[in-house]
Amino acid sequence: MSLASLIKRLQDIMRKDSGVDGDAQRLAQIVWLIFLKVYDYKEEEAELDDNYVAVIPEGYRWRDWAVGESVKEQMTGPDLLDYVNNKLMPVLGGNAIRDEAGHDVVIFDKTDARSLLVKSIMGDATNYMKNGYLLREVVNLFNEVDLEDSNESHEFNDMYEGLLKGLQSAGTMGEFYTNRAITTFAIDHVNPKLGETLADWACGTGGFLIDALRHMEKQVELGDVEGMKQLQTAVRGAELKPLAYKLVVTNMLLHGIELPNIRYGDSLSEKSLSDYRGNDLVDCAALNPPYGGVALPEDLMSFPSDLRSSETADLFIALTEKRLKQNGRAVIVLPDGFLFGNDGAKLNIKKKLMQECNLHTIIRLPQSCFAPYTSIATNLLFFDKTGHTEETWFYRLDMPEGYKHFSKTKPMQRSHFECIDQWWDNRTEIEDDATSTYKAKKYTFAEIEANGFNLDLCGYPTEEKVILSPEETMENFVSRRAELDKEMDDKLAAIKALLEG
Structure with missing residues (x-):
């Protein structure tokens, strides 16, 4: 089945159901179904090892209720709806159900890490569909995908990434997806090494984490068992929004991570900033924190008074700087507001970043690189924990030739960053004669300090008014x-x- 065909058929079926209202609910419905199918497939693989102990209880695995040897043996209609709503969902959420004797029993009572992962995904999952026959049609569509077939598995993964992009048109959930061209370029230049750990504390659907895994996979040689084990613990993340959390966990499972290290919760209030040490620290970080978010009181209390910015994106910078190991490397996607902002906390965060880390590169991205979902001007800040900043390079990435703006039909591509790839290791200032500005230029720490730590220095031409x-x-x-x-x-x-x- 082709990718386009599968997505269209899912949409066509679910539009007929009176319980599914819009893209957001349709995606939420699809996510828990995908999770259970993928998790059962991974369990079937693991069961080849006689010592493996199954996580999901028998009778509640995908193979037990979603698959039947014949159409007659498949639960459907009211029976399927009753099973999903009154047995499957509460059991896998770790809740009690009424047995035949009328007693409340908890069937899924295990508390190991894998069991807790399943409960965290299914605990607040909702079956929005009200028609059991249409639900059976949706389930059977997923049964048509054979994950043992490498081609179909790849196609299924492509479908999943297509669904992630669909978040951008589902209201405010667009914050969860970052353009693949940007994540790949950023990871290439952070360059996580096999044996290191990369984190994203606002990971959304996991774009940076998946690109980091792909980057490190290339470093594993054929037959390198130890290298494959290192990949299992190579990335970690956290996500506050429930749907995005389910998406990133499933995304990690699809990419071969047996026990995704993704924390469900608010990274900013996890603990006091001064308490991070030891295993809290990472070798690399890459993140695109939500813009315009207003920090909660508990977030602010986790930071020193001089760093308590009301904007969550600012707090993520301070958090990342704190949680980097010595010689660690990081990249953060940030809006223009941080560059030129000069209120007390924002200014203090910039000072702290440049005094305790080497902020070596700022890339100004074209304004429409997140189009058509937002027009906010954004930047990539690259820094490492090798000492204080002595100089910072600024590079202005212009729209590629032949483009007026990026769009769904003409999205940003990784190839659009090749000019920076060529410049990266042999940096020179680049004048822009056409606009009497420059595309690349460096400033010393002293010059930036004298300019009040205004980092809006990427050389955009301005018209004299x-x-x-x-x-x-x-x-x-x-x-x-x-x-x-x-x-x-x-x-x-x-x-x-x-x-x-």
């Missing part, structure tokens, strides 16, 4: 109106002459 007095403005208006009136009179006279002729 002439401010007129009220009297001059009125005179210009009257003069221009007289010119337009004369043009109109001349054209009317010409038309009248033609008609008389």
